[in-house]
Amino acid sequence: MKYKMTLDSIISSLKQAQTIFKPWDALVYGLVIVIMLAGFVNIRIMMRTGRERLAIIEMNGEIIDTISLEQNMTAKEIRIDAGEGSYNIVFIGYDFVEVLESNCPDQVCVGWGRIRYAGQTIVCLPFKIVVRIVGQTDQAPVDDITW
């Protein structure tokens, strides 16, 4: 009896779903899923072509530091001054990068966690600082990926 009731409720909710959704919704969802898959495939390709991983620290669109993660056997901290007393402390581990400390208002970059693969980024919106990892290729280490 109880089983039948849940079955009925499932059927009725499915019937309700029929009144909510309309035929062309499939096209909309398909479009979003295609954009999503294309993005993931793009990241996969970038990760595969990259031989050596580089951590790039950018502020206001300018590269201020580039550290190779493969050769970085000793961990170090890098302090980035964004002017007017604002700062970020970026920790470069032996195969990962994280933002240890920042005096930005939202603290999103500190809570971001560690990144270690090509294509991953940490963004600090208030100070316009981007830390990202790229896979280095033979000819053009940076321009190849940043276009």
Add this chain to the structure above:
Amino acid sequence: MSPKKLIVLAVIISMALIIHYFESFIPVPAPGAKLGLANIMLLITLVLFGPSEAAIVLLVRSVLGSLLAGNPWSVIYSLSGGLLSLIVMVVLHKKFGKQVSLAGVSTLGAAFHNIGQLIAASIIFGTIGIFYTYLPVLMVFSLFTGTFTGIAAHFTVGRLTYVIGRSDLQQNRPK
């Protein structure tokens, strides 16, 4: 604009503001992703009144919301995502309102909200890198949040139509 419509819009904006404010306390699994619950109010305005009223709600909500919770920078992100998303939603709802449900409209709106925000972030940061590394993650979220807000708006519109009264509402809406 009739006084009744003015009051209803004011109530909708204040509800959107409150939702926007409390939404900032809800933890999200990825930085930059949002539930976008305030979009429910925008969708309701779009369906019940029309594009120009929805634009008013969006502008006032973005500016006041950024002053209420967040820093002045977030106005740019909020507006760039919101305007692109609104344009997409208006076109989809007006042109294909018979074939595409509110959940579909809301999902594409959420996707383009994220695209707009990432375009703004790419321009401000001066790098294309954050656009294509972060886009797929945000697309996954917009699928779920967009569907949820669309279904919520679908049920709210059905009930609000009786509360507000048909005389004040937009004529010939697709349904």
